[in-house]
Amino acid sequence: MFVWTQHFADWLIFGLFGIEKGSKIGDALNFFVFDTIKIFILLFIVTMVMGVINSYFPIDKVRNFLTKRKWYGLDYFLASFFGTITPFCSCSSVPLFIGFVKGGIPLGVTLAFLISSPLVDAVSVAMFIGMFGWKVTMVYVVSGIILSMVAGYILGRMNLERLLTPWVQKILENKQILDQEEELHHQTFRQRVPVIVKEALGIVKGVSIYILIGIGIGGAMHGFIPTGFFEEYIKADNPFAVPIAVIMGVPMYSNAAGVLPIMEVLVQKGIPIGTAIAFSMAVVGLSIPEGLLLKKVMTTKMLFIFFGVVAACIIVSGYVFNLIL
Numbered sequence: 001m002f003v004w005t006q007h008f009a010d011w012l013i014f015g016l017f018g019i020e021k022g023s024k025i026g027d028a029l030n031f032f033v034f035d036t037i038k039i040f041i042l043l044f045i046v047t048m049v050m051g052v053i054n055s056y057f058p059i060d061k062v063r064n065f066l067t068k069r070k071w072y073g074l075d076y077f078l079a080s081f082f083g084t085i086t087p088f089c090s091c092s093s094v095p096l097f098i099g100f101v102k103g104g105i106p107l108g109v110t111l112a113f114l115i116s117s118p119l120v121d122a123v124s125v126a127m128f129i130g131m132f133g134w135k136v137t138m139v140y141v142v143s144g145i146i147l148s149m150v151a152g153y154i155l156g157r158m159n160l161e162r163l164l165t166p167w168v169q170k171i172l173e174n175k176q177i178l179d180q181e182e183e184l185h186h187q188t189f190r191q192r193v194p195v196i197v198k199e200a201l202g203i204v205k206g207v208s209i210y211i212l213i214g215i216g217i218g219g220a221m222h223g224f225i226p227t228g229f230f231e232e233y234i235k236a237d238n239p240f241a242v243p244i245a246v247i248m249g250v251p252m253y254s255n256a257a258g259v260l261p262i263m264e265v266l267v268q269k270g271i272p273i274g275t276a277i278a279f280s281m282a283v284v285g286l287s288i289p290e291g292l293l294l295k296k297v298m299t300t301k302m303l304f305i306f307f308g309v310v311a312a313c314i315i316v317s318g319y320v321f322n323l324i325l
Contacts (some may be wrong), residue, residue, distance in 0.1 A: 108156015
């Protein structure tokens with residue numbers, strides 16, 4: 001599908017610009033052009049598909065769907081699955097958290113949704129397909145859902161409601177349940193298409209700077225950083241490589257658009273794919289900026305517990321990835 005993209009990148013960098021093939025700058029620019037075109041095409045296609053899904057399945061229906069039935073544990077799966085098909089990032093964590101708590105959804109289920117939402121989304125799926133193929137993409141999506149379920153279940157069993165901020169505790173004590181009427185959608189699919197296209201373009205535009213920065217960093221790493229640089233710290237035979245990668249990822253902040261091109265280069269440099277995925281999950285799912293946002297609804301103790309449980313699940317998933325891929 002993207003053979004023409006590689007030919008175009010080769011023609012542009014090595015032919016038109018006359019940069020020597022095999023040189024550091026040539027390899028870096030070739031990687032940048034090829035990945036930029038490929039990722040933006042995939043991103044727009046997948047975002048359009050997810051836009052259709054979201055137009056028929058708004059978040060209010062998700063919340064009502066989870067609160068009006070007894071699921072006996074399946075609610076963790078449903079929350080994690082819904083998190084993967086909704087385009088939310090960590091910047092939406094507090095509004096989503098408050099809305100779910102008001103809706104009467106259990107804390108563990110709410111946290112499962114919040115973990116999966118930035119971890120697996122249309123952007124990451126589109127980029128994973130282009131970089132690693134369908135097999136790795138499916139493993140990533142499934143593991144992201146399972147990770148969110150397990151982390152949410154563990155956190156839910158710990159009865160952390162007492163560690164929420166006083167304002168959120170007041171909402172829980174008063175049992176304020178949203179009784180919003182579901183909006184009636186009378187538009188046909190043809191009438192929705194312009195809105196879906198506009199929203200898809202808006203999403204692509206919103207993450208484009210992250211994509212370009214991420215691919216730029218990836219291109220620089222691809223062309224200029226020696227193969228053995230990363231192997232020194234998170235090499236395959238280091239039993240602590242996965243937790244080290246997770247610790248390295250937490251201080252950083254990016255979405256999937258920014259971190260996945262870097263992850264692709266890490267794999268090309270010889271880093272095991274499970275270790276690279278653990279790094280990217282830590283960057284996307286755990287970060288200091290996200291912690292500052294969640295501090296509005298979680299006490300410091302709960303925040304450390306939340307980060308600790310999610311980090312532990314990411315580390316386990318990293319080791320599993322290294323075994324099966």
